[in-house]
Amino acid sequence: MGLSAQEDTNRRMLRARDEMDRRYAEPLDVPTLAAIAHLSPSQFGRVFRSVYGETPHRYLQRRRVERAMTLLRQTDRSITDVAWDVGFASLGTFSRTFSTVVGCSPTQFRAQHPPVAVPSCFLATWTRPRDFSASAAVPRDSAFGEARGGRRRIASSS
Amino acid sequence: MTANHISSLHIRSVPVLDQDEALDFYTTHLGFEVRDDIDMGFMRWLTVGVPGQDTSILLELVGGPQHDEATATQVRELVTKGALGGIFLISTNVHATYAALRDAGVEITQEPVTQPYGTDFGIRDPFGNQIRINQFNTASADEIQDAYQETSS
Numbered sequence: 001m002g003l004s005a006q007e008d009t010n011r012r013m014l015r016a017r018d019e020m021d022r023r024y025a026e027p028l029d030v031p032t033l034a035a036i037a038h039l040s041p042s043q044f045g046r047v048f049r050s051v052y053g054e055t056p057h058r059y060l061q062r063r064r065v066e067r068a069m070t071l072l073r074q075t076d077r078s079i080t081d082v083a084w085d086v087g088f089a090s091l092g093t094f095s096r097t098f099s100t101v102v103g104c105s106p107t108q109f110r111a112q113h114p115p116v117a118v119p120s121c122f123l124a125t126w127t128r129p130r131d132f133s134a135s136a137a138v139p140r141d142s143a144f145g146e147a148r149g150g151r152r153r154i155a156s157s158s
Numbered sequence: 159m160t161a162n163h164i165s166s167l168h169i170r171s172v173p174v175l176d177q178d179e180a181l182d183f184y185t186t187h188l189g190f191e192v193r194d195d196i197d198m199g200f201m202r203w204l205t206v207g208v209p210g211q212d213t214s215i216l217l218e219l220v221g222g223p224q225h226d227e228a229t230a231t232q233v234r235e236l237v238t239k240g241a242l243g244g245i246f247l248i249s250t251n252v253h254a255t256y257a258a259l260r261d262a263g264v265e266i267t268q269e270p271v272t273q274p275y276g277t278d279f280g281i282r283d284p285f286g287n288q289i290r291i292n293q294f295n296t297a298s299a300d301e302i303q304d305a306y307q308e309t310s311s
Binding site: 007008 | 235240269282284286
């Protein structure tokens with residue numbers, strides 16, 4: 001397959017993005033993702049942003065918040081457990097990030113959103129917060145590598 | 159049948175960047191059969207489908223005359239970014255399907271996950287198109303809805 005340089009770059013960035021989708025709850029770091037994309041860590045963030053229009057860190061935060069929204073909607077796990085399940089090591093960071101992205105607290109979100117029965121991969125795609133427009137002041141202490149390992153993975157992790 | 163007489167979905171186009179590579183992937187790894195492989199000179203009409211099922215997939219090469227060069231470049235970039243649609247397939251043994259694809263080196267985007275409606279996992283074709291493979295359980299639509307309700311109550 002003769003890919004152009006840009007198409008080859010896109011394909012490698014997609015593999016790195018898929019890795020974030022798959023391992024969002026783990027302590028991912030830039031060198032790991034950069035290696036998947038066959039780039040240096042210093043190049044990775046810049047190239048990812050050029051392809052997807054946002055930094056890897058911001059993409060991962062949206063992924064984690066999207067998963068939190070689903071767990072809040074479809075399980076009775078505590079807010080703290082949800083925070084841990086999706087890769088946040090601090091309840092405070094989770095709550096601040098969630099409120100910034102979604103526009104309400106996790107508790108308020110759960111109360112307002114009942115579960116829905118559609119294929120989970122579509123739900124994940126279409127409920128992922130689009131951006132951080134609710135506030136420019138996104139908490140920065142939920143970076144790569146903060147998530148703790150060893151937590152039990154829940155069943156409905158799409 | 160609805161009042162407009164449409165009776166079935168016949169062919170769905172999937173954008174690919176290399177038809178030989180697409181043919182190999184969809185037949186070798188997914189077990190599709192070739193329905194048509196016709197070189198018409200100006201294009202290669204290449205359709206595949208799941209044996210025993212009527213619906214086909216047109217493995218359509220991006221870059222035909224319907225697109226100018228700039229548009230074709232954009233479409234190719236969207237495909238490789240994973241920004242275009244996907245395919246949903248059904249397996250009768252999702253774990254065996256997963257193991258076979260994993261062992262063959264197919265790009266796995268998600269391992270099998272138990273859902274209220276069944277068990278599914280995700281892969282990508284060589285170009286970036288998303289493919290989900292699901293095995294439905296025996297739950298009815300009402301039972302699936304109940305499962306969602308129970309976990310949230």
